[in-house]
Amino acid sequence: MSDTMHLTLTDRIEEPGNIIRLRFARADGAALPPVTPGAHLDIHLSDGPLDLWRQYSLCSDCSQTDHYEIGVLRDPKSRGGSEAVHRLAQPGTVFKVEGPRNHFLLDETASRTVLLGGGIGITPMLAMAQRLHALGRDFTLHYCTRSAEITAFRQLIAAAPWADRVVFHFDDQPDAQRLDLARDLPPPAPGTRLYVCGPQGFMDWVITTAEAAGHQTANVHREYFSADVDTTGTSFEVIAKRSGLTVTVGPDDTIAKALARAGVKIEVKCEEGVCGTCVTDVLDGTPDHRDKFLTEDEREEGTMICACCSRACTKTLVLDL
Structure with a gap:
């Protein structure tokens, strides 16, 4: 089990699309446990009757050990976690945190990597892109949102040395600018890896299409932030x-x-x-x-x-x- 930490929120950055970027550090400035791309934190949200744990992927450069950074979408359809984060996340607030844990490991030996982020699913992809660039690997990041005006992290990406590896896709633009999996997915190959994260419908579409095109299941990596799950059934x-x-x-x-x-x-x-x-x-x-x-x-x-x-x-x- 991961150790519990109490981390201070040092920065809150408002991004477009009801997304906030949050930076956490130790109060004494000491180094944090090392992380790998794809890792997430478990953050405890406590406020009156609210008592929840929620998971958020790290989007910061994993080579930096003085802070962790996550992005959180304010989603009114959620079960209260995102609303609580947006309400409670004020600079100086101390949060109980567990992790980092990683169930979305990046294969750093792949000959070609394609990252596909839908909406807030871009967060783990940012950490992966930074690592792949540092390693000098061949990669492309496809970032899908509803429109340019509500696309978070655009300034961060524009300033990155790997900005030319990012392809933006906006739903309100002509078809040629939207994600076209027949065009944008590479041919299946043993050394090619796909990583997908985002809303469930987006992920199911990408995964089903990729596997139908011949990509092996083991080469199509996925991480769900949430899922529509039916827990009912026979006793x-x-x-x-x-x-x-x-x-x-x-x-x-x-x-x-x-x-x-x-x-x-x-x-x-x-x-x-x-x-x-x-x-x-x-x-x-x-x-x-x-x-x-x-x-x-x-x-x-x-x-x-x-x-x-x-x-x-x-x-x-x-x-x-």
């Missing part, structure tokens, strides 16, 4: 083998909540199956995977489950808890 039983407990997970319940009521706590943060915090080993039974975190190979193995949202295909699941 089933969960046996927590080490704890010697059996619980019933009802139609509108989740494994994590049912076990918590019985005294078996599974750490949960995103509640949408995107962060991997709640992944638990399965000893017997068949999971009904609802998450966006596990790979297809991991799903087929059936030895792990995201307890915050996934269910069971069998009447009973035995977990290593």
Whole structure:
């Protein structure tokens, strides 16, 4: 488990499109734990009855150790996390932070890399672009937004030495300027890697199209910020083998909540199956995977489950808890 830190917000930069760029540092200025491109922070949001953990990708240069930087979209359709960040994130505020963790690792040995960021999904791509440039690697960054006027980080990108590697795509522009996957994706090749992050619809479109074009699943890397997940279904039983407990997970319940009521706590943060915090080993039974975190190979193995949202295909699941 990652160590807990208390970091001070030193800068708040307003970006277009209801996005804020936030910079965190230690109060004493000491170096922060090292990070790799694609890493994220778990940030605790506490304000009255609000008690949430949310994950935000680092967009800063990973070679810098004096600060971390993230970008946060204010999304009124979210479950309260982004609104809380925009309200609470004032310079001088101290936040409880865990991480960094990385489930979106950059393959630095790839012969060609294509980064595809939709909206706020650009944040991990910025860190990857900086690293690939420093390594002298061949890469292109496609950045898709609704319009130029609400495109965050444009000034940061314009000042970057890798600005010529960035292709902007705006929805309100002619078709030739929009992202065209038939044109903009490279041919499949063993040394070519694709990285995609953004809204679920954008990601599903890119991933499905890339794999249909012949890109191997293992070469198409993805990270979901959020997901539309249906956690409901038929009741089933969960046996927590080490704890010697059996619980019933009802139609509108989740494994994590049912076990918590019985005294078996599974750490949960995103509640949408995107962060991997709640992944638990399965000893017997068949999971009904609802998450966006596990790979297809991991799903087929059936030895792990995201307890915050996934269910069971069998009447009973035995977990290593």
